[in-house]
Amino acid sequence: MRTLNLDLGARAYPIHIGSGLLRRPDLLDPALGKGPVAIVTNTTVGPLYLPVLRETLASLSREAVVIELPDGEVYKTLEMVDRIVGELLAHNCDRSTTLIALGGGVIGDITGFAAASYQRGVPFIQAPTTLLAQVDSSVGGKTGVNHPRGKNMIGAFYQPQMVLIDTDTLKTLPKREFRSGIAEIIKYGAIVDLGFLNYLDENMEALLALDPTTLMHVIEQSCADKAWVVAKDEREGGLRAILNFGHTFGHAIEAAAGYGTFLHGEAVAIGMVMAADLSRRLDYLRESELNLLYGVIQRAGLPTSAPRLPVENYLEYMRVDKKVQGGRMRFVLLSALGEAVITSDVPEAAVVEAIQSHMETA
Amino acid sequence: MRTLNLDLGARAYPIHIGSGLLRRPDLLDPALGKGPVAIVTNTTVGPLYLPVLRETLASLSREAVVIELPDGEVYKTLEMVDRIVGELLAHNCDRSTTLIALGGGVIGDITGFAAASYQRGVPFIQAPTTLLAQVDSSVGGKTGVNHPRGKNMIGAFYQPQMVLIDTDTLKTLPKREFRSGIAEIIKYGAIVDLGFLNYLDENMEALLALDPTTLMHVIEQSCADKAWVVAKDEREGGLRAILNFGHTFGHAIEAAAGYGTFLHGEAVAIGMVMAADLSRRLDYLRESELNLLYGVIQRAGLPTSAPRLPVENYLEYMRVDKKVQGGRMRFVLLSALGEAVITSDVPEAAVVEAIQSHMETA
Numbered sequence: 001m002r003t004l005n006l007d008l009g010a011r012a013y014p015i016h017i018g019s020g021l022l023r024r025p026d027l028l029d030p031a032l033g034k035g036p037v038a039i040v041t042n043t044t045v046g047p048l049y050l051p052v053l054r055e056t057l058a059s060l061s062r063e064a065v066v067i068e069l070p071d072g073e074v075y076k077t078l079e080m081v082d083r084i085v086g087e088l089l090a091h092n093c094d095r096s097t098t099l100i101a102l103g104g105g106v107i108g109d110i111t112g113f114a115a116a117s118y119q120r121g122v123p124f125i126q127a128p129t130t131l132l133a134q135v136d137s138s139v140g141g142k143t144g145v146n147h148p149r150g151k152n153m154i155g156a157f158y159q160p161q162m163v164l165i166d167t168d169t170l171k172t173l174p175k176r177e178f179r180s181g182i183a184e185i186i187k188y189g190a191i192v193d194l195g196f197l198n199y200l201d202e203n204m205e206a207l208l209a210l211d212p213t214t215l216m217h218v219i220e221q222s223c224a225d226k227a228w229v230v231a232k233d234e235r236e237g238g239l240r241a242i243l244n245f246g247h248t249f250g251h252a253i254e255a256a257a258g259y260g261t262f263l264h265g266e267a268v269a270i271g272m273v274m275a276a277d278l279s280r281r282l283d284y285l286r287e288s289e290l291n292l293l294y295g296v297i298q299r300a301g302l303p304t305s306a307p308r309l310p311v312e313n314y315l316e317y318m319r320v321d322k323k324v325q326g327g328r329m330r331f332v333l334l335s336a337l338g339e340a341v342i343t344s345d346v347p348e349a350a351v352v353e354a355i356q357s358h359m360e361t362a
Numbered sequence: 363m364r365t366l367n368l369d370l371g372a373r374a375y376p377i378h379i380g381s382g383l384l385r386r387p388d389l390l391d392p393a394l395g396k397g398p399v400a401i402v403t404n405t406t407v408g409p410l411y412l413p414v415l416r417e418t419l420a421s422l423s424r425e426a427v428v429i430e431l432p433d434g435e436v437y438k439t440l441e442m443v444d445r446i447v448g449e450l451l452a453h454n455c456d457r458s459t460t461l462i463a464l465g466g467g468v469i470g471d472i473t474g475f476a477a478a479s480y481q482r483g484v485p486f487i488q489a490p491t492t493l494l495a496q497v498d499s500s501v502g503g504k505t506g507v508n509h510p511r512g513k514n515m516i517g518a519f520y521q522p523q524m525v526l527i528d529t530d531t532l533k534t535l536p537k538r539e540f541r542s543g544i545a546e547i548i549k550y551g552a553i554v555d556l557g558f559l560n561y562l563d564e565n566m567e568a569l570l571a572l573d574p575t576t577l578m579h580v581i582e583q584s585c586a587d588k589a590w591v592v593a594k595d596e597r598e599g600g601l602r603a604i605l606n607f608g609h610t611f612g613h614a615i616e617a618a619a620g621y622g623t624f625l626h627g628e629a630v631a632i633g634m635v636m637a638a639d640l641s642r643r644l645d646y647l648r649e650s651e652l653n654l655l656y657g658v659i660q661r662a663g664l665p666t667s668a669p670r671l672p673v674e675n676y677l678e679y680m681r682v683d684k685k686v687q688g689g690r691m692r693f694v695l696l697s698a699l700g701e702a703v704i705t706s707d708v709p710e711a712a713v714v715e716a717i718q719s720h721m722e723t724a
Contacts (some may be wrong), residue, residue, distance in 0.1 A: 078440050078443070079442050081440070082440050082509070082515070082516075085509050085511075085515055085516055086509060086510070086511060089511035089512055089515060089682055090511065092681065092682060113479075116518065117475075117479075117506075117517060118515065118516065119514075119515060119517075120504065120506060120514075120517045120518055120519055120598075121518070121519065121597075139628045142482065144479075146449070147447050147448060147451060149447075149448060149451035149452065150451055152481075152482075153447055153480065153481060154443070154444075154447055154453060154479045154480065155479060155482045156478065156479060156482055156483070156518065157482055157483065165684075178685060198652070219584060235483075236482075319454065320451055320454060348568060
């Protein structure tokens with residue numbers, strides 16, 4: 001097991017990474033308060049890992065209220081937050097309740113926002129079970145739900161007490177979802193960690209084969225890279241926005257293609273290709289750098305082109321993205337591999353070309 | 363005009379109190395960011411004060427998106443938050459948007475929570491138009507909405523940029539609502555300010571007649587008392603809970619009687635009578651003190667007894683109140699007039715008696 005510490009000045013919390021961590025009462029105990037415990041999970045993950053987690057709780061003489069939501073991004077809604085609150089109230093869960101998010105990014109985001117909002121805030125624990133959630137959404141305190149008009153439009157910055165990453169859960173994760181998680185891993189390399197990007201370039205096969213040493217290193221390095229960025233800028237005043245590399249395009253692709261068509265990481269992968277292409281067009285990035293990144297994404301088995309739709313469909317969604325400020329679209333671009341810049345000085349024509357160059361051929 | 367400063371350490375914000383403040387661009391300007399402005403109001407308050415506020419904005423060459431919600435506590439729901447978010451997105455309101463809450467406590471609470479949650483937080487301004495909102499809900503950063511199973515169960519601690527209290531708005535406020543606001547004013551006297559309680563005892567008629575000097579003093583002193591408590595304990599770790607004096611009973615009364623039967627302040631008035639009665643039963647308070655408080659509440663024209671229902675109806679709601687911790691009900695009691703204590707060492711029999719002694723006679 002490895003433990004990272006995410007130090008936010010006012011508060012720090014541990015990120016534990018390792019095999020079999022859901023079975024470790026010694027890790028769970030210090031992160032639980034004295035009040036009730038409620039586990040939020042979904043109908044896919046629940047049957048797989050609820051028994052283990054409940055056993056661990058039982059060994060601490062603790063019981064938990066279980067709230068099982070339907071599985072899928074389409075359920076990342078205010079309605080589910082309302083449902084969690086209703087269940088908590090029905091079970092007399094007071095302000096001292098600790099919520100445990102057992103599942104992927106959707107469960108983590110909904111549960112985090114429910115924790116932030118329930119009685120104006122109760123503690124919670126992230127127990128991510130997908131690669132994407134383990135290396136990205138469970139770390140850093142972004143929580144929230146979607147609105148029909150845009151992703152993650154309702155939410156809070158709210159930090160967990162602990163992130164408990166049990167790498168064993170990846171064994172049951174569908175391959176497509178595993179690859180989706182790799183997109184965010186590649187992103188860390190692209191924006192802040194050239195050494196890591198080269199490591200991924202060389203070890204992609206081992207990673208896809210779930211080689212334990214590779215997996216452990218990759219998750220740890222991703223969490224460390226993310227924690228470094230978040231610790232510098234918790235509330236996205238500046239630097240943190242680089243974590244959105246590929247996401248302005250990616251969110252537009254998810255929305256324009258219809259939520260559910262692409263997994264989040266798949267859309268981000270295409271978005272990174274477009275953002276890197278845009279960086280190249282603006283002479284930020286060299287052709288060889290673009291190709292290295294492109295190659296890593298391809299070898300992860302991730303898609304690199306978006307559905308052929310009118311460009312305006314994508315632009316429309318990009319304009320309502322949270323990265324827009326004062327009416328100007330802002331972009332996270334690469335000034336080199338391992339180095340990101342944020343700029344709103346981007347001609348729309350170049351954006352259009354970057355999108356059009358990475359659409360599926362008819 | 364008087365200006366108080368609510369200093370929370372990390373951030374301070376002004377509370378302006380005076381006549382005609384909605385017409386003051388000099389006050390509005392520094393509290394507005396550079397981004398879009400959206401006013402959230404309701405169908406009752408909007409027609410009265412939107413034209414004034416829009417004129418003030420126009421003199422600053424600013425326009426505002428207007429979001430008009432239906433009027434009433436029954437609309438203090440997640441659904442309305444969803445509606446606000448939808449309108450903001452439809453009008454391309456980005457993360458630099460400032461929301462202005464123009465209305466009573468319900469509008470302030472919903473708008474504050476929408477501001478806390480929209481794109482994980484945008485700035486907002488409180489422009490309270492009811493006495494209750496001016497002396498209580500607009501100050502201190504508690505925001506939120508109700509759940510069918512309990513009041514204010516979903517929310518956030520989220521501070522505004524400014525509170526703009528235009529006392530002229532009280533001229534159009536229905537008398538019953540004005541009296542409801544007085545309940546919270548009396549509360550400040552009861553829990554932290556004996557001098558103020560005596561002042562209210564002596565000046566209730568002038569207050570009810572909207573005498574400008576009395577009104578100004580009463581609002582200022584209430585905001586000052588509340589700001590003092592909130593500055594000491596923003597997130598209700600301890601002291602702040604004394605602001606809930608009368609509220610555990612009050613919330614139960616509102617819920618048991620059916621939301622809408624009592625105005626919030628009316629329920630709090632009855633709740634204060636019960637809590638003071640309970641304080642007397644436990645020998646915290648003397649009979650003469652109880653009578654003084656009782657007299658002030660009566661002279662404000664506020665109710666002092668709850669509907670005759672089985673006591674269990676009330677107790678049930680009290681048990682799910684946010685003041686419950688670790689399964690024990692906690693009470694804010696008076697150890698003297700102007701002095702509150704928080705205790706969970708209260709025999710249920712005494713609680714039952716306090717409720718039963720203040721029910722309407724058949």
